[in-house]
Amino acid sequence: MRGSRTRVAAMIIRSGRLRDRITFQRPVADDSADGAGSGSWETVATNVPAEVQDLRPSRDERMNDGLTTASRRSRIVLRHRADITPDMRVLFGSRVMQIIGGPAVLGNRVGLEIMAEEYRPAGNPA
Template identity: 45%
Template sequence: MTLDPGTLDRLIVIERRAVAQDPDYGTSQGAWETLAEVWAQVRDVLPSRAESLDDNISILRRPARVRMRYRDDLTGDMRVKLNGKTMRIIAGPAELGRREGIELMVEEISTDGEAA
């Protein structure tokens, strides 16, 4: 499989969780830090959004497939930011070809806070 560089048309931010210690109380604080900004191909998996109910709150899930040049520093506990939207990795990373590319499945989750 060859990854065509011309299809990498979206600039995404890959973030990883960073744990820092609170200087006043000594407790652990979780935050996200930028690992890299890379060009990627992003494709929605379904043409429309899938909607489900969870504890009477409407939850929208929008899965997408992300392909980028090969990296060996990606893990499934990272997240991706695209156009101001935060997307969690739900599958992958999977190697494409012989280290030609990486594929991730990501999903944007947003709650609109309205009771169903």
């Protein structure tokens, strides 16, 4: 049974699927007395092979403090890494995405699946 699980997980993470390159960043801790973050990010890993798959839009526009924002969700699959945490963000080209789900371990630590979401103002930016 164990061998069949490994084969299934290996099928999930075929090298040919990992055509995209992403970067992981984590927030930089701030040692100030107020405990607020510094607002800056530190790169953890660059040029990570992954498959970034946009999900179909479904009610992705919403009002937030009087400003309409649109979000674009993506499913990201990559080889297993122990250094990825939910408080990180993902850079993919010009997109900046917050991790909103996962990382979920695939197979016997063969891969990871992450749900990420990019936020941007909705409508015409002009």
